Amino acid sequence: MLIYKILTNAQWLAMQADGQLKGAPIDLADGFIHFSSAMQASETAGKHFAGQDDLWLVAVEENNLGDLRWEKSRGGQLFPHLYTVLPLNKVSWALPLPLGEDGHIFPEDPT
Numbered sequence: 001m002l003i004y005k006i007l008t009n010a011q012w013l014a015m016q017a018d019g020q021l022k023g024a025p026i027d028l029a030d031g032f033i034h035f036s037s038a039m040q041a042s043e044t045a046g047k048h049f050a051g052q053d054d055l056w057l058v059a060v061e062e063n064n065l066g067d068l069r070w071e072k073s074r075g076g077q078l079f080p081h082l083y084t085v086l087p088l089n090k091v092s093w094a095l096p097l098p099l100g101e102d103g104h105i106f107p108e109d110p111t
Contacts, residue, residue: 002059002092002109003035003068003080006045009054012094021086032069035060035080045097045104047074053099057107059092 015021027033036044067083095107
């Protein structure tokens with residue numbers, strides 16, 4: 001199953017240059033990289049990235065990750081949290097996440 005990370009353009013470029021993602025500021029503060037399931041990604045975008053238009057949707061196969069845990073978070077839902085860096089070679093795909101009139105426009109899975 002794919003899980004998703006929303007990154008700013010600067011974070012996506014830095015991940016490509018570094019070959020890994022240590023996390024966004026909130027991830028570093030919490031001690032893990034926050035991900036969302038397909039059902040949670042839209043709500044995550046609206047809650048944490050409202051009005052931002054320089055975003056990327058990064059998809060990762062959850063089975064390809066090491067220390068991934070599904071833990072209770074917003075509203076008691078289980079969210080995927082990665083307790084290590086995310087290597088670039090674990091990214092299944094990344095696509096722009098443009099901002100439309102009614103919020104972010106999620107791309108179709110290209111696979």
